[in-house]
Structure formats: structure tokens, C-alpha cells
Amino acid sequence: MGEAPVLALIHRVRLRIRLARALAVAARLAVLAAALFLIALLLAKLHLLPLRALLGCGLLALMLPLAGALATACRRVASEMAAKRIDLACGLDDRIGSALAFLRLQTPDPFMRAHIRDAARHATGTDPRTALPIHSPPEMRGLAVLVAALIALGVLRFPERHLRAAYLPQASRATGSEMEAARALARDLEEAAHELKDPELNDLTKQIDALLQKLASGDITRKEFFEKLAELEQRYLAQKEGDFEALKDKLRKSGEALAKEKPTRELGQALKKDDLDKAKRELDQLAQQAQQQKLDPAARKEAARALEQAAERQRRLMDEEQKKAAAQERALAEQQRDLEKLARENPPKSEAEKRRLEDQKRELQRLQKENRDRQAQRQNQQRQLQRLSRNLADAAQQMSQGQSGQAAQSLQQAAGEMSRIAQQLQRAGEMQRVKVQLADLKEALRRAGQQGKEGRQGKMGQFLARAGGKPGQGKQGEQLFMEGEGQPGEPQLLLPGQGGKSAVQLETDQPGAQSQGQTPERQPGEGIGSEHDPNLQGAQTKLASKKRDVSVEGKQGAGPTRSEVIYGAADKGFATRSYKRVYTDYTQVVEEVMSREQVPLGMRYFVKRYFNLIKPRE
Amino acid sequence: MSQMPVEEVERSAEEFRKDVQRLREELAKVIVGHDEIVAAVVTAMVTGGHALLEGVPGLGKTMLVRTLAEALDLTFSRIQFTPDLMPADVVGTNMILEDDSGRKRFEFQRGPVFAHILLADEINRATPKTQSALLEAMQEHAVTVAKKTYPLEEPFFVLATQNPLEMEGTYPLPEAQLDRFLFKLKVGFPDRRDLHEILDRTTRSETPRASRVLSRQRILEMRELARRVPAARPVQDYAVRILEATHPESPSAPAITKRYVRYGSSPRGAQAILLGSKVRALVQGRYAVACEDIRKLAAPSLRHRLILNFEGEAEGIDPDRVIFEILDSTPEQV
Numbered sequence: 001m002g003e004a005p006v007l008a009l010i011h012r013v014r015l016r017i018r019l020a021r022a023l024a025v026a027a028r029l030a031v032l033a034a035a036l037f038l039i040a041l042l043l044a045k046l047h048l049l050p051l052r053a054l055l056g057c058g059l060l061a062l063m064l065p066l067a068g069a070l071a072t073a074c075r076r077v078a079s080e081m082a083a084k085r086i087d088l089a090c091g092l093d094d095r096i097g098s099a100l101a102f103l104r105l106q107t108p109d110p111f112m113r114a115h116i117r118d119a120a121r122h123a124t125g126t127d128p129r130t131a132l133p134i135h136s137p138p139e140m141r142g143l144a145v146l147v148a149a150l151i152a153l154g155v156l157r158f159p160e161r162h163l164r165a166a167y168l169p170q171a172s173r174a175t176g177s178e179m180e181a182a183r184a185l186a187r188d189l190e191e192a193a194h195e196l197k198d199p200e201l202n203d204l205t206k207q208i209d210a211l212l213q214k215l216a217s218g219d220i221t222r223k224e225f226f227e228k229l230a231e232l233e234q235r236y237l238a239q240k241e242g243d244f245e246a247l248k249d250k251l252r253k254s255g256e257a258l259a260k261e262k263p264t265r266e267l268g269q270a271l272k273k274d275d276l277d278k279a280k281r282e283l284d285q286l287a288q289q290a291q292q293q294k295l296d297p298a299a300r301k302e303a304a305r306a307l308e309q310a311a312e313r314q315r316r317l318m319d320e321e322q323k324k325a326a327a328q329e330r331a332l333a334e335q336q337r338d339l340e341k342l343a344r345e346n347p348p349k350s351e352a353e354k355r356r357l358e359d360q361k362r363e364l365q366r367l368q369k370e371n372r373d374r375q376a377q378r379q380n381q382q383r384q385l386q387r388l389s390r391n392l393a394d395a396a397q398q399m400s401q402g403q404s405g406q407a408a409q410s411l412q413q414a415a416g417e418m419s420r421i422a423q424q425l426q427r428a429g430e431m432q433r434v435k436v437q438l439a440d441l442k443e444a445l446r447r448a449g450q451q452g453k454e455g456r457q458g459k460m461g462q463f464l465a466r467a468g469g470k471p472g473q474g475k476q477g478e479q480l481f482m483e484g485e486g487q488p489g490e491p492q493l494l495l496p497g498q499g500g501k502s503a504v505q506l507e508t509d510q511p512g513a514q515s516q517g518q519t520p521e522r523q524p525g526e527g528i529g530s531e532h533d534p535n536l537q538g539a540q541t542k543l544a545s546k547k548r549d550v551s552v553e554g555k556q557g558a559g560p561t562r563s564e565v566i567y568g569a570a571d572k573g574f575a576t577r578s579y580k581r582v583y584t585d586y587t588q589v590v591e592e593v594m595s596r597e598q599v600p601l602g603m604r605y606f607v608k609r610y611f612n613l614i615k616p617r618e
Numbered sequence: 619m620s621q622m623p624v625e626e627v628e629r630s631a632e633e634f635r636k637d638v639q640r641l642r643e644e645l646a647k648v649i650v651g652h653d654e655i656v657a658a659v660v661t662a663m664v665t666g667g668h669a670l671l672e673g674v675p676g677l678g679k680t681m682l683v684r685t686l687a688e689a690l691d692l693t694f695s696r697i698q699f700t701p702d703l704m705p706a707d708v709v710g711t712n713m714i715l716e717d718d719s720g721r722k723r724f725e726f727q728r729g730p731v732f733a734h735i736l737l738a739d740e741i742n743r744a745t746p747k748t749q750s751a752l753l754e755a756m757q758e759h760a761v762t763v764a765k766k767t768y769p770l771e772e773p774f775f776v777l778a779t780q781n782p783l784e785m786e787g788t789y790p791l792p793e794a795q796l797d798r799f800l801f802k803l804k805v806g807f808p809d810r811r812d813l814h815e816i817l818d819r820t821t822r823s824e825t826p827r828a829s830r831v832l833s834r835q836r837i838l839e840m841r842e843l844a845r846r847v848p849a850a851r852p853v854q855d856y857a858v859r860i861l862e863a864t865h866p867e868s869p870s871a872p873a874i875t876k877r878y879v880r881y882g883s884s885p886r887g888a889q890a891i892l893l894g895s896k897v898r899a900l901v902q903g904r905y906a907v908a909c910e911d912i913r914k915l916a917a918p919s920l921r922h923r924l925i926l927n928f929e930g931e932a933e934g935i936d937p938d939r940v941i942f943e944i945l946d947s948t949p950e951q952v
Contacts, residue, residue: 080852084951093908094853097951101850102906111848114627115905 003116005123006099012128013082018073020134026069027137033061034146041153086123086131095119186212189437196427201434204236208441215445226442230567233438237431237563244428247381247421248274250317254310254392255279261306263289263299268306276422280415287411290395290404300399307396314389318382325375332368339364384424388417435563442570573617580616587611627905634843634900637832638664644689644828649682650819651812657901658803658894658918659686659777663735664840665893667800668756668776670741670791670922675781677805678816683737683777689828690837692734692773699744701787705751709761710768726763731755732770734834738778742788749795752776756798773837793925800890801915802922804938847896849907854892856950857912861888863944864924872947874940878930883923890919909950917941 040057043049049057083097099119102112186208193201211228214220220228255271258264267282286303289295295303339360348354391414398407560568562582569579590611593599599607638660645656655671659682662669671679680696687694697708710729716722730736731752738752755761756776760769778799780791796802808816819826832840849857862868864882866875875882895911902911921937930940 080951087908093902093904093910094850094906095904095908097852098848098850098906098908101852102848109846109848110624110627111846111905114624114631115848117624117628118905 003099003103003120005120006096006103006116009086009123009126009128009131010079010082010096010100013086013131014077014079016128016132016134017077017082017085018075020132021075021077022069022073023134024137024139025072026065027139027143029068030065031139031143031146033064034143034150037061038146038150038153041150045153045156086126089131089133090122090126092119092122092126095122183212186441189434189441192434192437196434200236204232207232222445225445229442233563237435237561244381244425246321246378247385248425250314250385251276251279251421253317254314257309257313258306260309261302263295263303264306264310268310276418276425280418280422283411283415283418287408287415290399290411291408293404295399295404300402300404304396304400307392307399311389311393311396314385314392318385318389321378321382325371325378328371329375332364332371336364336368384417384421388414388421391417438563442567569614574614575617583611583614583616630843631900631903631905634840635903637836637840638897638901640831641689644831645682645685647826648685648819648828649678650815651808652678652682652805655803655805656682657898658801659683661894661897661901661915662800663690663773663775664837664844664897665800666773666775666841667890667893668778668798670796670799670802671777671779671805672782672802673779673805674807677807679777679779679805680737680739683735685828686777687735689831690735691830691833692775692837694735694737695730695733696737696739697730698739699741699748701743701745701789703744703748705748706763708748708751709755709763712764724764726766726768728768729761731761732768734771734773734775736774736776738776740781741778742780742790744789746789746792749789749791753795753798773834773841796922797884797886799922801894801918803918804921844897844900845893847899847905847907849892849895852951853907853909853912855952856909856948857888857891857895859948859952860891860912860916860944861885861920863948864920864940870948872943874935874943878926878933878935879924879940880927880930881925883920887920887923891915894919913945916945 037057040049040054040061044051044054079100080097083100084094086092086096087094095115096119099116102108102116105112108116186205189208190202190205193205208229211220211225211232215222215225251271252274255268257268259268259272264282264286267279267286270276270278270282290300339357343357348357391410395407395410395414398404398410560578565576565578565582569576569582574583590607594607641660642656645660649656659669659671663686671682673679683696684694697703706729708729709731710727712724713727714722715725741749741752755770755774759772759774760767762768776799781788859870861883863870863872863875864879864887865871866877866879866882868875868882871879871882891912892907894915895907898911898914899905899907917938920941924937924940926935926937
């Protein structure tokens, strides 16, 4: 029997020693890693550690024991040590160790060879597991406790107030990635401009890019940026949006006239349903019938009457609108005069009054400018409607005179005009997408800019105060949109009492309660006195200010545009009805998307929390 | 022997083990208990060393030696050491003898030392001069009288006894002489079961006697075989490190050595350990020395070679305690 069993046994035990050492080291490091991960998880639960860092910690905690075990397993184990382990564990009285020593001699004597043979006999019947049993490391108990703690902490839900307090700093953290997100949104906008082949939108994106660069380089402040962005957006949307509801309304009313007669009934129905494409087709068909003289005289007569009535109704509506616009212009001019007169007769005394007056002037100028823009836009629509009306009137006249060919030509022109109006309305729908992208861009920039000097808690406190419509830091009353009043998108300024004194002045000019019981000729005497002050109740409050009753008529319309509502909500809070409508629309879309898409739970939380923060305040 | 095949080695070792076993069985017929003492005495005898038995009277020390001589086909002498014992009483003397023609001549009359097994009973009662007479015989296996040296026949095996209690009128053995003993064995009091056995055996009409089981030649062969048992370097290193640890100036010495030991064991201590371990290995059926053998034989080999300092003596430190602590603090593998 050779030395092979001895060497094989030693080899197997060496492997087991490496394994046992690796397990022991892995267990120790696993305890350490679990403890560290427990701390990291706790910090993450308290939102003091970002999720990415927690994942990094988890990966590290996983790798640490593995790396330790691997490094330990790679360490060399001396054969002598393995042999000694075998001898001690199996009670072999140094048979294996001595045999190993004798094997390393060049010429072992017969006794040594006999010993090696004896050791080989014993090695054959020796199980390495007996020689080196691998037990569970003692650290496993501690590890189990830590793992249990990790699981418990993992399923534990911290109270909301903890979450809220912990989340606040993170929510207001401004990072470069948010600026990058804003730039990405700007690029999306550029792509949309390219797709829509809209040169004005292309110009807008270039200007936004320039603004972003200025903001990044610090040439303009964040406030200036938002002001300029709002200005650009307003200018762009004023050109594009227009008061298409008014246009549709006029077309609907002319459609009612057309629907009364049989030959033009389908055309009228299409206009009533705002289906301008179908209306165009019906006009084309009517023109074709006129051209081919398929209309009998009675039908021609009916069609001519209907077209005449429709044209007449359109003209009448346009006249009414012009009158209203002129009246608005006059009202604004009158308001301006009143304001100037108020300032002239009662010049502001305090700084607050001056500031308030200036704010009112600015607001008035803004309203006038908006009115002018709206007039310009309305004129464009009116020109289109006038052309349509004229074509319809011509067609009616030519049809009644039996000039079928010319009538057909006029109807084809009317169909072309109808087609242009339809395209315009379609583009207005596409503008909604642009508006959403602009809103996203502003939101991203607002998040990037929420790193204020006053600390994040203070910012969030201001936000919550403003969200509820409460004053943040003294800008109350500068602007006030009156929902549901005026034309769509037409705010109206609330003026103070026009009696030559402001409300503040009224209070300060009245001695009233302040002078009660303090007549200058009477000096306070000694003792408690025998009668009460004759001027016990003070003078009667004088309401001598000039006042004027203003009757404000509620008007139907879409109210302020969405951009105005959102912009106003960001500045003035979430306590308006129009904002509530916007919010409802947005949340419905978000709910649909979140139920449809695979949104990670952590992200769902952020989305929901965001909408919770911006929900309308009662 | 160096050309001996492995099978021959195995056979010789097996015979060795059986012979020792038979010898121990024969001794066990007479000697009750004291297995370790018997094993150590046999080991010392096989290795060619001498043993010092320490114990109170009546524990069977003399009986052990006598029975050993009976079991072996060897001559046996006993010397009762007394203060007036003279060296000549031990080694012998030249006497004037007159022959038939009337001529006178000196003739050496051999003393009791001329035996294979010598029992030096109560060796510490003789004067150092007489004790020294035994010194040369133990070390040189020869006796010199009147400038003439007389070799002692092998095997020569001295078993000395001493009483640890009676110190009055005794002459403690000097360190040099103690070092000549391979082992110092402490004979303890038998337990109750052994006492019953002793009484049963010694109070009956027939006294058990041992038969001769080993010849002189066989003993010499066994001694030769035992010396060929190898010790792997790590095992031998263990013995060396134990020996080093008995010296208080050694870095590996434990605290007890540094505190209570004045001088550690001589190299003879390691020799004794290793020789005894070789015999033990063969008896245990092994062909090489193990650390367990070293541990088992450390105490009998070293206890009489440690010289305690004043503090150790004053506090009554047992050298065995020092040795056990050395064994505890010395790892088998570096």
C-alpha cells in the first residue's frame, strides 16, 4: 500500500479546511454586512438615503461576504496542518503527520516505510468529514437575528408625518438632472415644431433654448426666466389659439338657418355638430348639383333662401361682436381714466399704497394689451367668416337668379373657405400637445429651482400656504382673475372704492374708535370719577367716499386658458374652480396611464404624492 | 537492520509488542495495580535506563523489582542502603586469599552491583560517598576497583527506591546522580479494589509467582529494535520545545517555569522522553513516535531533572505541576 491514500486524505481535508474557513469568514462578514444594510435600510425608510444608494449598499452587503469567502478560500493551507487536524480528530497518534514528514525524506528507512504503510491503512478508513466536520458558524445566530430585523424593517411602514418630514428636503432638491430634464423637454418641443412644420413654434423653441442657456450661465434669474417664458408662451398661444369657440358658435347658428331647408339640411346639421369637414363636402356636393343643374327650381329657391339666411345671420353676429369689443375697449379706457383720476385726487401716501396703485396700473395695461391682441385675432377670424358669408350670399343670389354655373363657383369658394377654417381648428387641437409640453418644461424648471436660501422646509411651508390660497409673503391682491366673467380668457380687474380714498385711507382718516373717550380739553382727574365719558361711543363712522355700483354680468365661456390657470395656480394657489377642472382632467389621464403602464411602485408614490400636493384646496 | 524489509519490521514490532505484553501480564500476576509504574519500569528496562521509584514503604516497590527479575531470565541483587553502607559493599572489594601452596593473592570479590537487575532500596539513606559508587556503575555499566575496571553484564538495570517522608538521617541524591536515572516514578497508594486484590493474593497459602518469559538475549534485541523507531521531525521538535520550556530563561517558558524553576532539564531529559516514547510507540502498535508518547513520558523523564528555586521550594511546588503547565502551553505544532 503506497502513500496515495495519505496524500489524498490530506488533500481532501485541506479543501475542507478552506471551505470551513471561507464559511467562517463569510458568516462574520455577513453579520457585518447585514448590520450595515440594516442601518442603510433604516436611513432609506427615513428617506435620508436615496433608493439608488440603498441598492448600492445592498449590492455591497451581498458582495462583502462573497469576496471575503473567496479570498479566504484562495489562501494556501499547509499540508502539515491538515495532517495534524486529521490525527487529532481521528485519534491517529500523529500517524498521518509523521507519514507526511517521512514521505518528504529522500531515503526513508524500513521503519519509516512501515509507518507510511500503517498510516495509509488508517487513511483508507478515515472519512474527511470526521477529520474536519464543517459546523454552522456561531455567527449564524446573530445573522439570523439581523436578517429577521431586516425583514421586519422592510415590511414596516413608517407614519406619514415621518415620511412627509423626511421627504421634504428631497422634494425641494435641485439637481443638474432636473435641468437636464428641462433641456430634454425643450428638445421634445423642438421636435414637435419640426413635426408640425410650424415656424413660429420653431422660433419659440429657439428662444426657450436661449433662455435656458442664460439661466444656466446665470445671466438671468429664475424669476426673470419664468416671466420671459410666460410672455413667450402667451404670445405664441395668442397667435395660435384664438377664440375658436366664438367662431364655432357663429357657424353653429348659421347651420341652424341652413338646416331649415331640405337641400341644405345636411350642410346645416354638419355645422351644428361642428363637423366642418362634412360641411365642406356638403358644400362641394351642392356646388356639383348646381353645376349639373340637378336642382329643380323649388329646390334652388329653398337653397337660395337658406344660404341667404345663413349669410345674414353670420353678418349679424359679427356686428354684435364688434359692438361688444368696442364696448370692452371703452370700458377699459374708462377704468384707466378712473384709475388715473383716483391717483390724481388721492395721491398714495404710504409705500404700500403706491405699490398697490402701480400694480393696478400694470394689471390694467396688461388687460388692455390682451384685449388688443384678442381684437387682432378676432379680426382675422372675422375676415374668414366675412369671406364665407359673402360666398354664401353670392351663391344664394346667383341661385335665385338661375345662374347655376356661377352659383356652383361661389359654393366651391365657400367650401374652400370652410376647409381652411377646419384646418385652423385642427391645428388648434394640436396646440394642446404643445401646451402640455410647455407645462412640463415649466414644472421641471420649477423643481430644479426649488433650492431656496430659506431652506427647504420653509419653501415647502410657503408652497403649502400658497397652495391653499393664503398669502405667502405679501403679494396678496396683486392680480385677481374672475372666473366665469368676461370673455373667455378675459380677466377683469377689481377696483377699489372710487370715492377718492382707498379703503386704507378710509380707515385711517376716521378718528373713530381711536379717539373715543379722549377729548383734548378734558384732562384726566383724580379718583374714579362720577359719570361716564359723554363721547363714550365715539363719532359715527363716515362713509363719505364716492362709490359706484358696478354690475358685473356673468358670461358664458371657457374662462381662462389652461396655461393661465396653471400659471396662476403656481403663483396664487390651488383654490380656484378652474384649477379644479384642470386638475381633474390631469388626474384622470394620470390614473389611466398608471393603470395601463407598468409604473414602479416607488415612482407611483412620487406621482401620487405630486398630485396630492397640487390637489385643489377647498 | 537497515536492509530489513518492511514486512520484517512489522513482524519484529509485532513480536516486540507481544513480548512486552506477556511480560506485563506476568508482572500483573504478582503486582496488583500500578499499571503505569509497571509500564514505565519495563520501558526503562528495555531502553537500558534506570528508574528511581519514590514512595512510602509497603507499596510493593521491592516486590515489583523482584517479580521483574523473576519474569526475566536475569540475575537480581538487592542492596539495602544504610548510612554505614560502604562503597565496597556495593561494588565489591579485593580480598587476600591464600592458596593450597600458601601463597597469598588478591582476588576481587564482586559486590551486589554485579547483577542484571539491581534494587537499590532506600538509596537516599546511604552517604553520598556510597551513592557515588553506584554512579559509575549506572553511567558506565562498569566498576573500577584498585585501578581495574570490571564491566557489568548487559543488561544492567538499576531500580532505586526512596522514601519521600523520612528526611531525618537521609542524604538526598545529588542532581548529577538524579540525572543518571531515566525515569523517576512516583508509586502511589493503591485504591480499594487493588487493596482487596493485594490482600487476597498475599494472605493465602500459595503465593503467586511469575514465570520467566523473556531471555537476556531477547531483551537486548528488543532494546536494539526500540532504538530504531523513528521520530518525525515535528514530533521530535515537540520534545525539544518541551525541554526548552523547562528553562526559565527560554522565551517559550511559561510563567510558572520563570517563577519557580532555577534550572531546567539537561538534554538527558529529552533523550529519556524520546527513548521512552519509542518503546511506548512499539507497545502501542506504531512504527513512529507520536506527540502523545512525548506527553505521557514527559513527567517521569523530567520531574527529577527540574531544580526548583527557593520560591518554588518554599511554596512546595510540585515539579509535576510545572511540567503539566509546560505541556499545556506548548503546542504540538508550530
